Amino acid sequence: MVHDGQSRFSINGKPIYHFVGTSTFSEYTVVHVGCVVKISPLLLLTKSVFSVVESPHVIAKMTDGRVDRSVEYTGHIDAMISAFEYAHDTHPMNLMNGMTLKRTFFGNNKPRYDLPSVVEKYMNKELELEKFITHKLLFAEINKAFDLMLKGEGLRCIC
Structure with missing residues (x-):
């Protein structure tokens, strides 16, 4: 508002x-x-959640410890270091050697313009999202979703 x-x-x-x-x-x-953000009316609302709440333990297991890009939202220093290490075959001290750690708000994207293209990619089966959904819970069970995430037992819970 x-x-x-x-x-x-x-x-x-x-x-x-x-x-x-x-x-x-x-x-x-x-x-x-x-x-x-206006999205395609053909998209089922139950499928229109595009964020992935990461649990480092689950991500590491799924990717053998490495990812192409890593995003950390909490601002907690240990989480920032983990995010950096998952995305790079290096130690954080290599920042001194020219690697870049960039801080942005919402990933430096423009949701109004970027999200419709993400929806289109999903609808065209160019973007797999279902494989990240580990649990489907009632909205009243949202605290259980956070508990699963914190224990490393849930990658993405849909409430």
């Missing part, structure tokens, strides 16, 4: 705030038009 510091949600008279302006853990939400 407008950056006025106000919440558009409340429960029992107390405000509930958005997470990054979208409230993606809500069953219903009110968002600023700038947060809305």
Whole structure:
């Protein structure tokens, strides 16, 4: 919504705030038009989740410890080092030798323009997403989804 510091949600008279302006853990939400991305109406809504919540243990097992690209969102230094090591056959000290560690917000992409092409690739079977879904849970079980992720037992839970 407008950056006025106000919440558009409340429960029992107390405000509930958005997470990054979208409230993606809500069953219903009110968002600023700038947060809305139009996607193909042919896409099943149950398949329209494109983020992957990584568990380093699961990723390492699936990829023999290496990935082409690694994205870390928490800002926790140990997670940042792990993300760097998974993406490079090197030690973080090699940053001093010219390797780059880039910090961005939302991966430096433009969702309004980039997400429709991701949806198109998925619909054309150029992008496999189902293999990342390890659990399907009820929305009321969202805490179980986080527990599975933290234990390294769930790569992506759909709630």
